[in-house]
Each structure stands twice: as C-alpha cells, then as structure tokens.
Amino acid sequence: MTESNRKKLYDFCKKKLVDLKNQRIQALQGLSGELAADASGDVADQARQLQEEAMSFARRDKIATELREIDEALGRIKDNTYGVCEETGTPIEEKRLNAIPWTRLSLEGAEIRELDGEDREEIG
Numbered sequence: 001m002t003e004s005n006r007k008k009l010y011d012f013c014k015k016k017l018v019d020l021k022n023q024r025i026q027a028l029q030g031l032s033g034e035l036a037a038d039a040s041g042d043v044a045d046q047a048r049q050l051q052e053e054a055m056s057f058a059r060r061d062k063i064a065t066e067l068r069e070i071d072e073a074l075g076r077i078k079d080n081t082y083g084v085c086e087e088t089g090t091p092i093e094e095k096r097l098n099a100i101p102w103t104r105l106s107l108e109g110a111e112i113r114e115l116d117g118e119d120r121e122e123i124g
Contacts, residue, residue: 001094006083009094013101014077020101021070024063031060066102073102085109 001009041049076082083092087109096103105113 001091006091009097010077010082013082013097014074016101017070017074017077021067021074024067024070028060028063028067031056031063069102073104087112 073082083097084090085092085106085108086104088106090106090108092103092106092109096107103110
C-alpha cells in the first residue's frame with residue numbers, strides 16, 4: 001500500500017473512531033438514568049431490579065472498555081504508531097482496520113496471541 005493510500009485509510013479510521021467514541025459517550029449518558037435505588041415492591045420486583053442493575057453495570061463496563069480502546073487507537077494515530085501490529089511489527093491489514101479500527105493486532109498477531117493464551121492455559 002502506498003503512503004498516500006495508507007494516510008487516506010488512517011484518516012478514514014480516525015473519523016470512524018471519533019464517531020464511535022461519540023456514540024459510546026451518548027450510550028453511557030443514556031445508561032446513567034438506568035440505575036435507581038428503588039427498593040420498593042415485592043421480592044420478585046426487587047430481584048428483577050437487581051438483575052437489571054447488574055446488566056446495566058455490565059453494559060457500562062463494556063462501553064468503558066471500548067472507549068479506552070478507541071482513545072488508545074486515537075493516541076496511536078497521533079503518535080504515528082497506528083496500524084502496526086504490536087505482536088509482529090508488520091502493518092495491520094486494511095480490511096481488519098476497516099472492520100475493527102481500534103485493533104492493535106494483525107490477523108497473524110491475533111493468532112499468535114491466541115495460541116500463546118492457549119499455551120498458558122495448558123501450563124497453568
């Protein structure tokens with residue numbers, strides 16, 4: 001890929017990351033009203049409320065993790081380290097960056113990490 005094409009790709013990914021970040025922030029703001037410490041109702045109502053709160057916390061945690069990944073990817077763009085696999089040091093595939101703009105790994109790098117994880121589980 002030429003330098004010009006790679007710059008276009010990174011500009012596209014940067015815009016996509018900023019859009020995703022704004023969407024995730026709005027989603028977090030929408031979740032902020034979900035938690036209500038209302039202990040009224042019968043035991044079934046209270047159990048349902050606790051279950052909904054647990055699901056809300058899980059959604060918040062997932063969104064917060066995504067926001068961290070997006071912010072880190074934007075930082076890599078700023079530092080000119082974006083698009084380089086952390087495992088292999090090779091350029092990350094264009095299709096992969098389009099699909100997962102915050103990714104840190106090429107397909108090969110992801111496979112290596114996955115295999116390393118399996119090896120660690122077998123050892124442990």
